[in-house]
Amino acid sequence: MKIGVYFCNCGSNISDKVDSVQVYQALEGLTDVAYFKINDLMCSEDGKQFLNDDIAAEKPDRIVIAACSPREHENTFMRVLTGAGMNPYLMQMVNIREQVAWVTDGVDKASAKAAQFIKGAIKRVGFHKPLEKKSIEMSPDVLIIGAGPAGLKAAITIAETGRKVTLVEKSPVIGGQPVLYEEVFPNLECAPCMLEPLLNEILHGEHAENIEILTLSEVVELTGFYGNFIAKIKKTPRYADLNQCIGCGECIGVCPVDIKNEFNNGLDVRHAISLSFAGALPNVPFIDMTACLRAKGEDCKLCERSCPLGEGIILYDDAEETVERRMGAVIVAVGASLYDAGLIPKLGAGTVPDVYTSFEFERLLSSTGPTGGQLVTSSGKTPESIALIHCVGSLDSNHKEYCSGVCCQSAFKYNLMVEHKLNDAHIYHLYKELVYPGKEEFFLYKRAKENINSAFTRYLNIGSLEITAAEDGRILIKNTLSEKGAIKADMVVLCPALAPSKDTDKLNEVLGTTADTYGFFEELHGRLDCAKSKVRGIYIAGACQSPMNIAQAMTQGMAAAGYVLSGLAEGKQLEIEPITASVDAQRCSGCRVCMLLCPYKAISLDAETRKSSVNEVLCQGCGTCAAACPSGALSSNHFTNEAIFAEIEGVLA
Amino acid sequence: MSNGSSFEPKIVGFLCNWCSYAGADKAGGSQKSYPPNVNVIRVMCSGRVDPQFILKAYSAGADGVLILACHPGDCHYKEGNYKAMQRHRLLLRVLNQLGIESERCKFDYVSAGEGDKFISIITEMVDAVRALGPLNKVIILDNIGYNTMEERS
Numbered sequence: 126m127k128i129g130v131y132f133c134n135c136g137s138n139i140s141d142k143v144d145s146v147q148v149y150q151a152l153e154g155l156t157d158v159a160y161f162k163i164n165d166l167m168c169s170e171d172g173k174q175f176l177n178d179d180i181a182a183e184k185p186d187r188i189v190i191a192a193c194s195p196r197e198h199e200n201t202f203m204r205v206l207t208g209a210g211m212n213p214y215l216m217q218m219v220n221i222r223e224q225v226a227w228v229t230d231g232v233d234k235a236s237a238k239a240a241q242f243i244k245g246a247i248k249r250v251g252f253h254k255p256l257e258k259k260s261i262e263m264s265p266d267v268l269i270i271g272a273g274p275a276g277l278k279a280a281i282t283i284a285e286t287g288r289k290v291t292l293v294e295k296s297p298v299i300g301g302q303p304v305l306y307e308e309v310f311p312n313l314e315c316a317p318c319m320l321e322p323l324l325n326e327i328l329h330g331e332h333a334e335n336i337e338i339l340t341l342s343e344v345v346e347l348t349g350f351y352g353n354f355i356a357k358i359k360k361t362p363r364y365a366d367l368n369q370c371i372g373c374g375e376c377i378g379v380c381p382v383d384i385k386n387e388f389n390n391g392l393d394v395r396h397a398i399s400l401s402f403a404g405a406l407p408n409v410p411f412i413d414m415t416a417c418l419r420a421k422g423e424d425c426k427l428c429e430r431s432c433p434l435g436e437g438i439i440l441y442d443d444a445e446e447t448v449e450r451r452m453g454a455v456i457v458a459v460g461a462s463l464y465d466a467g468l469i470p471k472l473g474a475g476t477v478p479d480v481y482t483s484f485e486f487e488r489l490l491s492s493t494g495p496t497g498g499q500l501v502t503s504s505g506k507t508p509e510s511i512a513l514i515h516c517v518g519s520l521d522s523n524h525k526e527y528c529s530g531v532c533c534q535s536a537f538k539y540n541l542m543v544e545h546k547l548n549d550a551h552i553y554h555l556y557k558e559l560v561y562p563g564k565e566e567f568f569l570y571k572r573a574k575e576n577i578n579s580a581f582t583r584y585l586n587i588g589s590l591e592i593t594a595a596e597d598g599r600i601l602i603k604n605t606l607s608e609k610g611a612i613k614a615d616m617v618v619l620c621p622a623l624a625p626s627k628d629t630d631k632l633n634e635v636l637g638t639t640a641d642t643y644g645f646f647e648e649l650h651g652r653l654d655c656a657k658s659k660v661r662g663i664y665i666a667g668a669c670q671s672p673m674n675i676a677q678a679m680t681q682g683m684a685a686a687g688y689v690l691s692g693l694a695e696g697k698q699l700e701i702e703p704i705t706a707s708v709d710a711q712r713c714s715g716c717r718v719c720m721l722l723c724p725y726k727a728i729s730l731d732a733e734t735r736k737s738s739v740n741e742v743l744c745q746g747c748g749t750c751a752a753a754c755p756s757g758a759l760s761s762n763h764f765t766n767e768a769i770f771a772e773i774e775g776v777l778a
Numbered sequence: 779m780s781n782g783s784s785f786e787p788k789i790v791g792f793l794c795n796w797c798s799y800a801g802a803d804k805a806g807g808s809q810k811s812y813p814p815n816v817n818v819i820r821v822m823c824s825g826r827v828d829p830q831f832i833l834k835a836y837s838a839g840a841d842g843v844l845i846l847a848c849h850p851g852d853c854h855y856k857e858g859n860y861k862a863m864q865r866h867r868l869l870l871r872v873l874n875q876l877g878i879e880s881e882r883c884k885f886d887y888v889s890a891g892e893g894d895k896f897i898s899i900i901t902e903m904v905d906a907v908r909a910l911g912p913l914n915k916v917i918i919l920d921n922i923g924y925n926t927m928e929e930r931s
Contacts, residue, residue, distance in 0.1 A: 194803045195820070196795070223806025224818055228897075230811045238814040245817065659856060704822070724856040747855035749825030752865070764826055769819065770834050776817035777788055777839040 126251055127159040129185035130243065131176065133167040133192035135222055142226035142235045148191075151240035155247055159185060168198050173205050180209040187250040191219040191243050212255035214703070214763055217246040241776050248775030252768040256703035259741065263352030264453040265695040268293065270344055270632070272327075273301020274320075274675050275667025276458035278682035281326055283689060284335035291337045291450050292327075293344055293358055295628070297411045298388075298401040300324055301460055301667075302484075303675055305388070305402070307491040307498065310534040310674075311565040313541060317404060324406045340367075341411065343628075345447065347636050350742045351662025352453045352699040362443035364398075364412035370438050372408030374400070376428035384416045386495070390485040393495030398428045398439075403493040412439075453693045454662045455636065456685045457646055458678075459628060461668035464518035464525055464621040472517065472619055473592040478503045479600060480592060480617040483535050490542055500546050500616070504598060508550060508615035511543055512602055514590070515556035519622040521587060527643065529672035532620040533560050537569035539618060544576055552579045553612055555602070557587065582612075592617055623672035637726055638663055646670050656684040661725070661743060664688050704763045705744035706751055710736045712758035719750035719759050787841040787907040791816040791900075792831065794824040796854035797889050798846035804893035812897045813904040816844060824848070825858025829869045832883060836915075842882040842907040846899070849887040859887070877915060881906045 132148065134140035149161050162179065166172045167190065180188065188211075190202055195218040203213035221239040229235035265288050269276045272294035280290045292299075303309055304324075306316040327336055339360055346357035380396035388401040397416040400408070418425040419441060429439040466474035466482055473480040479502050481489065488494035502508055513536045518524035533556070540552050554573070559581075561570045573579050584590060584604055595601040595613060603611040625644035633640050638658040641647040646665045649657040658665050664685035667678035693699075706719075706728070715735040720728045727743035728750060730736070737759070739750075748761035757766070793799040799820050805812070821827060824847035832843045845866055847859035866885040873883055884903055888896045 194799075194806070196800060196803060220803070220818070220820075223803040225814070227806040227809045228811050229814045234814050238817075241817050245819065722861065724858075745855055747823035747825050747858045748821065749823060749855065749858045749861050752826050752828040753861070761822075761826060764821055766828065766830070769821070769828075769831055772819050773790060773831060773835050773840075774838045776790060776819065777835070 126157045127184075127186045128157045128247055128250060129159055129179075129183055129188045130161045130247065131167065131179075131188060131190045131192075132161065132163045133172070133190065134163065134165045135193060135226075136166055139192070139222050139226045142229065142232060143221055143239045144232050144236045147233070147236035148240045148243065151237065152243065152247070155244070157251060158247060159183070167192055168201055173201070176202070176205050177209045180206065180211050185211075187215045187217075187253060189217050189219060189243060189246045189250055191221045191239065191246075193222040194220045194224070212257075214256040215250070215253050217250040217253065219243050219246045241778075244778050245772040245775035248778075249768045249772035252765060252771055253763065256762060258703055259701045260698035261352060261701065261742070263693060263697075263699040264354075264451050265289075265693055266291070266450070266452040267454050267456060267689055267693075268344070268354070268356050268450060268452045269456045269458060271301070271458035271460055271667070271669070272299035272338070272340075273458060273460045273667060273678065274303060275460075275669075275678040275682035275685070276301070276456065277323055277327055278679045279456050279458060279666055279686040279689075280336055281323065281330075281332065282683050282686035284332040286690060286695075287332075287335065288690075288695065289335050289337070291339065291356075291358075291452065293342045294338065294340045295343050296401065297340050297363065298405040298407075299327065299338065299340065300406065304405075305484075305491065306487045307494075308538065308542060310538040311563070311569050313538065321406075328406060338407070339448075340407065344632070344635055347455065350740055352693065352742065354452050354455060354662065356450050356452065356455070357447050358450060359445065359447050361445055362414070362440070363409065364414065364440050364443045365409050366438050366440060367407060367409050369434065370409040371434065372400075372410075373433060374410070375431045375433055376439060377410055379427040379431045381425070381427065382416050382418060384413065389488045389495040390482075392485065392488060402491075454664065454689045456664045456666055456682075456689070457632065457636065457638070457658065457669055458666045458682060458685075459626055459632065459669045461623040461645075461672060462626045464624040466517055466619045466621050468524065469518060469587055471588070471591045472514065473594075473600075473617070474619055477592055477594050477600060477617075479508075479615065480619065483532065483539075483618060483620045486539065486618045490539070490546075498546075500543065502615050506615065507547060509547075510551035510553065510614040511539075511616045511618065512553040512555060512600070512612060512614040513539055513618045513620060514587075514592075514602075515554060515620050516558060517587060517619045517621040518624075520557050523588070525622040525624060525643065527622070527672070528558065528560060529623040530560060530562070531623065531672060531674050534566060534569060534674065536618075536620050537561075537573045540573035540576060540579055541569065544578075549578060551614075552576065553602075553614060554579065554581045555584055555590070555612075556581065557584060623668055626669065629669065636660065636663055638665075656681050656688060659724070662693075699742065701741045702746065704746040704761075705741045706739045706746070706748065707760050707762060708737050708739055709758045709760065710734065712756045713737050714756050714758070716755065718753050718755060722749050722753050724749075785908060785911060787815050787904060787912070788839055789816045789842040789844055789903060789907060790835040790840045791818045791844040791846065792821055792824065792827045793818055793846045793888075794848060794854070794859070795820055795822050797848035797852060797887075798824070798896070800890035801846070801888035801892045801896045804891060805896045806893075808893050810893075810897055812900050815904045815907075816900050823853070823855045823858035824862035825853075825855060827862055827865070829865055829872075832869060836878065836882075836913060841910075841913045842884070842903060844899070844903055845883075845885045846888045846896070847885070849889050852889065878913065879910055881910060882913060
């Protein structure tokens with residue numbers, strides 16, 4: 126084997142400390158070393174040209190480059206090798222700058238250490254194999270789960286490039302949580318007015334034909350891997366034709382069945398056929414078949430008969446179906462829910478009248494809500510005082526240890542909205558901590574503070590608050606830690622932490638993604654890659670990853686779309702890095718130790734042969750499996766046992 | 779025992795590419811010198827460090843072995859560092875049985891920013907192994923993977 130050694134002086138960075146003559150002498154007697162050449166600055170244009178020409182002339186089998194850290198210029202030299210017609214993996218870099226020249230006292234010691242490192246590389250490089258990047262076909266289409274701000278923004282961003290998006294939403298309506306709000310912080314913009322242009326673009330815009338919206342649907346199975354996923358999606362029937370119905374609403378009024386309206390948090394009733402709320406999109410009603418008289422055996426056809434378009438719009442025979450879609454990437458944007466205030470029973474959620482959670486209160490404030498936006502107590506009275514309890518279940522090791530960062534803004538928003546609706550109402554803020562970061566957020570706090578009817582009181586522990594119905598019909602709020610007087614209010618709004626939505630665990634199981642310590646979808650990296658899950662090709666966006674506001678969710682939706690558009694470019698093939706694990710089937714006993722170790726689910730057991738096999742798309746090349754295989758069947762490309770054994774021998778020779 | 783003053787221990791250091799190797803580069807950037815006794819072998823992840831590599835190092839003449847990983851929770855590959863940590867603990871029990879002091883096999887965490895920590899780990903390890911003297915035992919790692927012990931001549 127012909128091995129060439131290149132020694133870079135790095136200007137004088139290396140040559141000041143490492144004597145190339147001493148190094149050369151130390152290598153004498155190594156039979157495979159065909160030549161030893163010195164260059165002043167190998168990463169320079171001249172240096173690269175020298176390397177290129179020299180490789181072409183010498184035609185070595187392997188080369189060793191003693192220079193800077195491979196973390197700096199390994200890729201540079203690999204490209205030179207490729208250009209010179211040599212497989213780039215037949216090179217080994219030796220770090221004699223950062224780890225020798227710069228950190229060793231004395232030329233003799235530094236030169237000896239450099240020689241040891243180089244000997245290791247010479248021994249090792251003989252075991253290098255030429256590796257090739259593989260590429261496979263991939264689908265440019267995308268599945269988005271959740272039609273809230275993050276999912277919608279991702280959908281429209283991707284659809285605008287002409288790519289196909291399947292948008293799966295479990296409820297009958299798109300828009301997510303904020304579509305249920307009247308106004309949003311920080312500047313009390315009208316929420317429906319803000320969202321409607323986006324929703325309309327999704328439904329009827331220029332690129333709408335690229336977006337397939339499946340409402341009342343959920344993903345029940347995902348197989349395959351990045352570039353080639355196959356999803357099974359279960360569609361619950363809507364019982365109305367999404368394409369033909371004009372949304373006139375004639376059918377709704379005639380329905381004789383009243384049920385609790387979950388879209389208004391059960392605060393009023395709706396019919397068995399209904400829209401989620403006035404203005405809900407898609408503007409097509411749905412039938413709740415568990416409540417419909419037809420499910421009880423009656424032959425009620427009032428809704429169908431009332432339809433001005435005649436038969437065929439209301440579809441009583443609509444049935445559940447499972448559809449299959451193929452796509453290259455998945456974006457999870459299922460949002461969050463509120464921490465269950467019922468877990469702090471003394472706060473009276475669901476037991477004391479006129480105690481609401483923030484989501485319930487949003488509907489009370491909404492002109493499409495149960496009271497048409499009027500603030501009235503359950504006894505029909507206009508409230509004279511409202512208590513807003515911040516940090517419900519937040520910043521508390523018994524509940525959720527984090528701060529959601531949005532609840533204070535909601536509470537300050539409520540302050541202003543209540544002020545607008547009820548001029549002189551007293552507003553109490555009971556809080557553990559107040560937060561208002563960001564360029565606009567302080568404004569709402571300032572407004573709330575400036576209201577002479579607002580009072581801010583700090584409490585130490587949510588567990589010491591007791592909210593009960595007082596005898597005079599009002600609500601008594603006591604802090605058992607304090608001997609000072611209690612507060613009485615006509616209405617209480619609990620602002621709980623944002624918590625993972627209840628489907629998170631199930632969806633993680635279906636997708637193979639993971640949950641973080643708090644139960645949210647776990648990101649690949651909290652700062653560098655917070656829109657990537659730990660499964661390649663599955664991205665996460667919005668409050669399902671972490672509590673966040675609408676702006677952040679929209680931004681993360683675009684971030685996820687960015688990953689999809691750059692990684693899964695249309696017409697491009699998926700390149701697979703060759704440094705992965707590989708299996709020697711002869712040696713594999715099928716014990717599955719490797720499978721259980723792999724953090725990327727890249728290893729599976731072939732059903733027929735009962736041998737492990739590595740999915741090269743999913744494998745990231747860490748080599749943890751290779752270190753564990755009891756029969757030596759698993760190997761780590763480029764970091765094989767042979768190569769590392771040889772390097773150990775070399776550095777100690 | 780050898781003459782402590784002239785004995786220079788040979789140590790093999792397995793460093794993960796993402797944190798510890800970068801930490802070693804960071805130490806280089808600060809241009810502070812440290813003992814040259816550690817021969818670094820770069821692996822992509824500390825999870826790649828097969829206990830056989832460590833035994834091989836002793837058999838090839840190392841007086842000590844150092845495994846450096848990303849800090850818990852920081853592993854580029856999620857959890858390779860935990861596997862490395864577990865394997866190190868198990869291996870220490872074997873090494874103790876073989877009469878190899880645990881100071882000769884050290885596992886620690888170095889982040890990409892911790893150049894100074896890298897230097898102090900290296901310095902302490904070299905001092906500790908120098909104090910112990912050369913490893914007088916040798917592990918014979920034969921081709922089929924069984925490890926046996928002999929007195930080093």
